[in-house]
Amino acid sequence: MKVALLASTDSPDELACRAARNDYTTEFVADRGFAEVMEAVDGGTVEEKKANLISQLMERGHYGPFEHPNATFAVRGISRVCMAQITRHRHASFDVQSLRYTIPEPGSDVRGSVVTPPSVEEAGLNDEFLEGCERQFELYHNLIDEDAPKKFRGDGTTPPEDARFLLPMATKVNMVFTLNARALMHVADMRAAADAQWEVRELTDRMLELAEDWMPTTFETYREEMLGRKNRLAP
Ligand SMILES: Cc1cc2nc3c(=O)[nH]c(=O)nc-3n(C[C@H](O)[C@H](O)[C@H](O)COP(=O)(O)OP(=O)(O)OC[C@H]3O[C@@H](n4cnc5c(N)ncnc54)[C@H](O)[C@@H]3O)c2cc1C
Numbered sequence: 001m002k003v004a005l006l007a008s009t010d011s012p013d014e015l016a017c018r019a020a021r022n023d024y025t026t027e028f029v030a031d032r033g034f035a036e037v038m039e040a041v042d043g044g045t046v047e048e049k050k051a052n053l054i055s056q057l058m059e060r061g062h063y064g065p066f067e068h069p070n071a072t073f074a075v076r077g078i079s080r081v082c083m084a085q086i087t088r089h090r091h092a093s094f095d096v097q098s099l100r101y102t103i104p105e106p107g108s109d110v111r112g113s114v115v116t117p118p119s120v121e122e123a124g125l126n127d128e129f130l131e132g133c134e135r136q137f138e139l140y141h142n143l144i145d146e147d148a149p150k151k152f153r154g155d156g157t158t159p160p161e162d163a164r165f166l167l168p169m170a171t172k173v174n175m176v177f178t179l180n181a182r183a184l185m186h187v188a189d190m191r192a193a194a195d196a197q198w199e200v201r202e203l204t205d206r207m208l209e210l211a212e213d214w215m216p217t218t219f220e221t222y223r224e225e226m227l228g229r230k231n232r233l234a235p
Helices: 012-022 046-060 080-086 118-122 126-144 160-166 181-191 198-214 216-226
Strands: 002-008 070-079 093-096 172-180
Touching: 002 198, 012 046, 012 216, 046 216, 070 080, 070 181, 070 198, 080 172, 080 181, 080 198, 118 126, 126 160, 172 181, 181 198, 181 216, 198 216
Parallel strands: none
Antiparallel strands: 002 070, 070 172, 093 172
16 A cells, blocks of 8 residues: 545634634734634743643544645555545545556556455465465456457457456455545544454555655644544544
């Protein structure tokens, strides 16, 4: 699995703070410098004020300001199992690689086209798992290949969108998705948790690492104060 931050809102911590301060002032936040906007917040420096405000917002459950900064992630090589889990989150927008228009290469090493769960490897069943996947890929290619023997493809060929029904759920796909910081924290509440499956947990952990670089004050506070607590955050 590879995860990258493809695009993101600039100065996201500052944007969340500006949005929050907007709620408690009659001044127009767009006309004022950031230090001025943060004047009434406790703290010696602007950085301290930012950290204090973000911590207070999370503590009070005032999550709206975290909906303004957005991040777009590109993900390579997750299984369709993991894809099904992450796409359940309705506040994110997704583009998923189509197995109708992108056809896994015939004869290519199946190992590179599927995700093998660590438990299968630990049980020493790697070869059996890959053989099973290979068989499904072989049947798939025979269905779509007009040069395949008739006994494999019947009286015609099957379109890839129907032949793909045969592919294993381990088949790798790539995705691009966008979500705001609040939705990302909610996804992490559910998917970085111990009861989430290992692959979606790994995906979420990588997203959180990238989020800490992108929006450091918010996501460091989230990791230190919110992640793993009992009452999960609902956007
Ligand atoms: C460990 C684990 C096991 C799971 N097992 C299963 C399973 O066996 N079968 C299965 O189907 N799913 C399963 N799920 C998926 C789970 O039920 C959720 O559908 C998924 O995690 C999306 O999260 P969410 O409900 O918080 O919604 P999101 O889409 O992430 O929305 C975030 C929040 O917005 C609010 N919201 C969004 N849409 C609505 C709405 N229509 N009405 C009211 N409030 C809304 C809710 O507060 C919600 O929590 C599992 C999830 C986990 C973490």
